[in-house]
Amino acid sequence: MSLFDWFANRRKETSPLKEGQEREIADGLWSKCDACGVLTYAKDLRTNNMVCLECGHHMRVYSDDRIRQLLDANSWMPMDEQLYAVDPLGFRDRKAYSDRLRDMQGKLHFKDAVQTGIGRVDGLPVALGAMDFRFMGGSMGSVVGEKITRLIERATRERLPVVLVCASGGARMQEGMLSLMQMAKISGALERHRESRLLYIPVLTHPTTGGVTASFAMLGDIILAEPKATIGFAGRRVVEQTLREKLPDNFQSAEYLLQNGFVDAIVPRTQLKATLAQLIRLHQPVTTAPSMPVHRADVSAPNSLHHVVEG
Amino acid sequence: MAPERKPILLDFEKPLAELDARIAQIQELAEENEVDVSEEIRQLELRAVQLRQEIFSSLSPLQRLQVARHPRRPSTLDYIQAISDEWMELHGDRCGSDDSAVVGGVARIGGMPVVMLGHQKGRDTKDNIARNFGMASPGGYRKAIRLMEHANRFGMPICTFIDTPGANPNAESERLGQGEAIAYNLREMFQFEVPIICTVIGEAGSGGALGISVGDRLLMFEHSVYYVASPEACAAILWRDAGKAPQAAEALKITANDLKQLNLIDEILPEPIGGAHADPLAAAETLKSALLRHLTDLNNLTTQQRRELRYQKFRAMGVFAEAIAE
Numbered sequence: 001m002s003l004f005d006w007f008a009n010r011r012k013e014t015s016p017l018k019e020g021q022e023r024e025i026a027d028g029l030w031s032k033c034d035a036c037g038v039l040t041y042a043k044d045l046r047t048n049n050m051v052c053l054e055c056g057h058h059m060r061v062y063s064d065d066r067i068r069q070l071l072d073a074n075s076w077m078p079m080d081e082q083l084y085a086v087d088p089l090g091f092r093d094r095k096a097y098s099d100r101l102r103d104m105q106g107k108l109h110f111k112d113a114v115q116t117g118i119g120r121v122d123g124l125p126v127a128l129g130a131m132d133f134r135f136m137g138g139s140m141g142s143v144v145g146e147k148i149t150r151l152i153e154r155a156t157r158e159r160l161p162v163v164l165v166c167a168s169g170g171a172r173m174q175e176g177m178l179s180l181m182q183m184a185k186i187s188g189a190l191e192r193h194r195e196s197r198l199l200y201i202p203v204l205t206h207p208t209t210g211g212v213t214a215s216f217a218m219l220g221d222i223i224l225a226e227p228k229a230t231i232g233f234a235g236r237r238v239v240e241q242t243l244r245e246k247l248p249d250n251f252q253s254a255e256y257l258l259q260n261g262f263v264d265a266i267v268p269r270t271q272l273k274a275t276l277a278q279l280i281r282l283h284q285p286v287t288t289a290p291s292m293p294v295h296r297a298d299v300s301a302p303n304s305l306h307h308v309v310e311g
Numbered sequence: 312m313a314p315e316r317k318p319i320l321l322d323f324e325k326p327l328a329e330l331d332a333r334i335a336q337i338q339e340l341a342e343e344n345e346v347d348v349s350e351e352i353r354q355l356e357l358r359a360v361q362l363r364q365e366i367f368s369s370l371s372p373l374q375r376l377q378v379a380r381h382p383r384r385p386s387t388l389d390y391i392q393a394i395s396d397e398w399m400e401l402h403g404d405r406c407g408s409d410d411s412a413v414v415g416g417v418a419r420i421g422g423m424p425v426v427m428l429g430h431q432k433g434r435d436t437k438d439n440i441a442r443n444f445g446m447a448s449p450g451g452y453r454k455a456i457r458l459m460e461h462a463n464r465f466g467m468p469i470c471t472f473i474d475t476p477g478a479n480p481n482a483e484s485e486r487l488g489q490g491e492a493i494a495y496n497l498r499e500m501f502q503f504e505v506p507i508i509c510t511v512i513g514e515a516g517s518g519g520a521l522g523i524s525v526g527d528r529l530l531m532f533e534h535s536v537y538y539v540a541s542p543e544a545c546a547a548i549l550w551r552d553a554g555k556a557p558q559a560a561e562a563l564k565i566t567a568n569d570l571k572q573l574n575l576i577d578e579i580l581p582e583p584i585g586g587a588h589a590d591p592l593a594a595a596e597t598l599k600s601a602l603l604r605h606l607t608d609l610n611n612l613t614t615q616q617r618r619e620l621r622y623q624k625f626r627a628m629g630v631f632a633e634a635i636a637e
Contacts, residue, residue, distance in 0.1 A: 080633075088573070088630035089564050093549035142629035149626070171517075171539050173549060176564045177575055180517060180539040181628040184525050187497035188625050195502070211539075213490035214478075214518040219498055233490040233518070234480030242481040252485060262488050 049269045058226055063115040063132035066165045070273050071119035078117035085143045089176050097174040104135050112143035116151040122277035127155035129164040138168035141175040145182025152189040161199040161280050166217045170210020183215035190219050199283045204231050225254035225263045321377045330359045363584050372560040378534040379514040383588040387429030387472040393595035395420050408450030412443045415458040421603045426462035428455050429472030446479040449492035452522045456496050468506040471523045478519030493522040500525035506609035511535040527621050528605045531567040533582040538565040
């Protein structure tokens, strides 16, 4: 049975409504895949983490979805929600930066392009940062830099693994050099986390480019990517200007980076949580002795100590 | 010395060139007619000096960018050769390439062994093509970090010189991991135990500049610039009009003065009137004395202090607000 047949059967069972489908599309109960055009019951699509049940296309999701998809229910403890961007340079292009910020802060319930906090993945505590492409293209300014740095510093103090879900066009030009320096600031915090022998896993999602690629996205102990995500340093159009021949079709895709040795694995979104849990477990310090033969004397020693402590 | 080369004039230097031409003309006429015009000449020369001072003390950001990119501006190799007692260039990233857009090696300055490295622009068109206009490829950043690791192992301070329009944006660099190469340097430069002094000598373009600029001190020459995106690229993206580069240059805050005010750099190195290219040896002298002064300061700190201060230096960068939680 193909996945589609399975799904079609399931739809028959779960969706008694046959007529009135048109109305449901209008109401947003049905969702059309951007890639294959197949209509899917929106709730099922959501259950499948916005991965098309027909073709496996990964539709765009945002920071709230990431937190829900990756963390155990009710385990999210957000940090630094009160940090917000100011307009340090008085920057104005076709629109004032301060207006752009106000517009975005009015539309979304968070104040800048990343949400950070502590939560549990399959029971395991992690420090999670999820970038949000809706907020000025996920661009990294002072607030993104500060929030991610505070997250990493806390993880270092509390000996937690860090997971950063990247989705960003790069540094935020409206904050000029202050933005560029966030790359260094975060890399410095990651150096301390690393020195403490703690695990850091960036998850590269569509798109991860520019200054984010040239800093924390590429500094993972293990680097995961979502299928077909665009990941690169320079913009594709800039690259095209530098050469006469055509770029390979998969240029700057997750698959291209895997092929060239810059990511460890491409993980479908539906398996991302389980994969993170597995990796975090594998890197936990061994607390109990592995199953190997032990001498009686070794066994009795901790036991007697145990008694002393208890007594 | 090389034979006198014809000066390359920037558009705002035209009035100066006209004045110089007039002085020469009067002198010639006076000689032909055997008239004493020394007083007039003296006045005009004084006026020329004043005018040069006026023009160069009030350059717009875009004009500074032009000075920073001046084809005769002293390069990394010019400075290294001028300020070091001895120097040997070392080659290769040990991963299969030797990027000539980055140069580096072992040197001695003020009697002290150091490692010096930096982006290298070409001195003429042919050289520029060979050096890819100072745009480093991943191999360049890997060569730089290899030299810095060497310095750290032998307890030699590191001096880096930044002069690049940005990292090489070609397809091969993407394939070889341009992002990874820069990111790796950013992290590793935090853990080195030796002093690191970074100096922007020309233009410092975005991540490609930052990739060798994490240090205990960041110095900038007076007319050098440092930007997150080139004014041309920024104008094309945010204004959707490359012609808006002057506005972008203004808005991005790219000059040494602006960056000093934002507390992102430690010191501005004054340039000779007319820019570093007007008197490269004087510029080199300024650089040398600043490097020696900062090296002396940094050598008085312990390894742990240096690393902690380096971390705190970057930790403090950023401007934001924090509302009190209700």
